[in-house]
Amino acid sequence: MTEILDLLKKDVIDNMIKSGKREDGRGLDEYRPITLLKGVLNAGPDGSAMARLGKTQVLASVKFTIGAPYPDRPKQGVFITSAEFLPVASPEFESGPPRENAIELARVVDKGIRASEIIDIDSFFVEEGKVLTMFLDIYVLDHDGNLIDAAALASMGAITDTRLPKIEDGEIVWGEYDKPLDYKDVVTTSTFSKVDGKILLDADKNEETDASARMTVSFVKGNICALQKGLEGSFRAEEIEYIINKALEKSKDLKSIVLKA
Amino acid sequence: MDYEGPLIKNGKRVDGRAFDDLRQISIKAHVINEADGSAYIKWGNNKILVGVYGPKECLPKHIADPHKAVVRARYNMAPFAGKEGHGRSGPSRRSIEISKVVSDTFQNVILAEQFPRTMIEIFIDVLQSDGGTRCAAVTAASVALADAGIPMKDMVSAVAGGIIEDTLVLDLNYIEDSQGNADLAMAFTHRNKDVLLLQMEGDLPIDKFKELLKMGMDSTEYLYKIQKEALEEGYKNKPTESVVLDL
Numbered sequence: 208m209t210e211i212l213d214l215l216k217k218d219v220i221d222n223m224i225k226s227g228k229r230e231d232g233r234g235l236d237e238y239r240p241i242t243l244l245k246g247v248l249n250a251g252p253d254g255s256a257m258a259r260l261g262k263t264q265v266l267a268s269v270k271f272t273i274g275a276p277y278p279d280r281p282k283q284g285v286f287i288t289s290a291e292f293l294p295v296a297s298p299e300f301e302s303g304p305p306r307e308n309a310i311e312l313a314r315v316v317d318k319g320i321r322a323s324e325i326i327d328i329d330s331f332f333v334e335e336g337k338v339l340t341m342f343l344d345i346y347v348l349d350h351d352g353n354l355i356d357a358a359a360l361a362s363m364g365a366i367t368d369t370r371l372p373k374i375e376d377g378e379i380v381w382g383e384y385d386k387p388l389d390y391k392d393v394v395t396t397s398t399f400s401k402v403d404g405k406i407l408l409d410a411d412k413n414e415e416t417d418a419s420a421r422m423t424v425s426f427v428k429g430n431i432c433a434l435q436k437g438l439e440g441s442f443r444a445e446e447i448e449y450i451i452n453k454a455l456e457k458s459k460d461l462k463s464i465v466l467k468a
Numbered sequence: 469m470d471y472e473g474p475l476i477k478n479g480k481r482v483d484g485r486a487f488d489d490l491r492q493i494s495i496k497a498h499v500i501n502e503a504d505g506s507a508y509i510k511w512g513n514n515k516i517l518v519g520v521y522g523p524k525e526c527l528p529k530h531i532a533d534p535h536k537a538v539v540r541a542r543y544n545m546a547p548f549a550g551k552e553g554h555g556r557s558g559p560s561r562r563s564i565e566i567s568k569v570v571s572d573t574f575q576n577v578i579l580a581e582q583f584p585r586t587m588i589e590i591f592i593d594v595l596q597s598d599g600g601t602r603c604a605a606v607t608a609a610s611v612a613l614a615d616a617g618i619p620m621k622d623m624v625s626a627v628a629g630g631i632i633e634d635t636l637v638l639d640l641n642y643i644e645d646s647q648g649n650a651d652l653a654m655a656f657t658h659r660n661k662d663v664l665l666l667q668m669e670g671d672l673p674i675d676k677f678k679e680l681l682k683m684g685m686d687s688t689e690y691l692y693k694i695q696k697e698a699l700e701e702g703y704k705n706k707p708t709e710s711v712v713l714d715l
Contacts, residue, residue: 247715295519
């Protein structure tokens with residue numbers, strides 16, 4: 208039953224994309240309406256945000272604890288990103304530990320933030336044997352495609368909403384804060400899908416079922432800070448060049464969404 | 469950060485409520501586009517998302533029942549949900565137990581005989597917790613099931629009661645729950661006031677128990693009204709479009 212539906216959808220989408228159109232009427236290089244709301248969870252996390260890309264909804268939370276540093280980096284804080292595809296978000300998602308798609312998503316978002324060095328984890332040192340651990344949790348609440356960009360946006364929203372907890376005698380004073388988390392810049396992330404030889408930005412769920420290849424580009428200060436090619440299809444060098452230029456073009460808008468939210 | 473002040477002062481509780489006051493409660497139905505039914509509840513500082521899928525193919529197949537649908541709830545607490553610390557993701561013994569009692573609660577009210585060999589799944593995600601999450605979750609799950617169009621004998625709502633310094637109170641928050649003398653979770657059907665969930669720990673004399681049960685029962689009218697309004701609101705404008713999920 209679903210297989211037949213998928214084939215029908217694929218056919219409809221193929222025909223539309225061929226003539227440069229999309230189901231919802233936007234251009235191939237346009238995002239769906241984007242909303243970013245910061246501080247949505249006020250009593251648990253130290254920073255939070257919810258991002259919407261069309262009907263896709265992703266929540267991100269930042270929370271600090273005191274932990275032990277890695278033995279080879281005794282002065283450096285720890286930054287951990289994890290993502291959960293909640294079973295509420297899609298009939299395809301099941302309960303249980305994160306599967307490979309959730310882990311890939313978390314790692315793509317993590318790489319962008321870590322490699323851009325927008326967060327100074329060296330400043331997370333508390334005392335000998337104690338550092339701050341920063342947990343970035345990504346919760347996918349409603350899946351209508353392009354979870355990576357929604358997750359990256361929610362994550363930047365949460366990071367720019369984060370306050371550092373107050374620390375006394377090497378312990379966190381829960382519910383009290385020291386100052387806003389210092390971030391050096393905003394990382395922007397754009398994901399493109401290749402459908403029927405055409406490159407489109409921000410694929411929705413129907414378009415994703417029809418995509419042969421996927422490319423995610425993260426930018427900070429006009430430089431690429433993370434890249435991830437996904438799915439089994441391939442890209443030509445000129446397609447990659449187009450994608451990178453487009454991602455750079457989009458990064459201005461995305462950055463201002465993060466800063467204005 | 470342990471709370472050290474008095475739990476009751478001048479007849480008011482830590483958050484200024486009277487003994488039988490519930491916290492501020494709001495429910496939104498139809499918030500997840502992908503789910504068959506959904507609801508989001510803000511109950512004081514509790515923030516809980518519930519999604520329902522089904523009736524659908526029963527997996528794993530060996531749990532299928534040839535006479536009725538199997539109702540399975542999955543209660544999950546986000547690692548960032550608490551005021552303090554960062555928990556582990558994945559099921560704990562506590563969350564598995566709550567999942568079971570919630571499954572049993574709804575197996576009773578859903579007209580499961582209408583859907584033999586299928587499965588109805590209720591996914592509960594606690595995004596922020598402040599005591600009484602299972603009761604808030606049951607109240608919201610009832611709305612999510614109705615939103616999914618799953619036939620039920622009645623709506624179910626739940627509330628916790630307890631004893632603080634010899635006083636009976638309803639709807640304990642986290643501070644009261646962790647420092648009070650007893651915590652009684654109760655779920656009732658709206659019309660018949662059948663008890664579907666009952667869990668207690670602490671120290672509770674029989675007469676106090678009876679009184680608490682009565683207090684809990686009396687709150688179903690109020691909770692039912694909120695549930696009904698959420699369902700009406702969810703369908704008022706565009707029945708096919710999901711309501712904006714405003715956390």
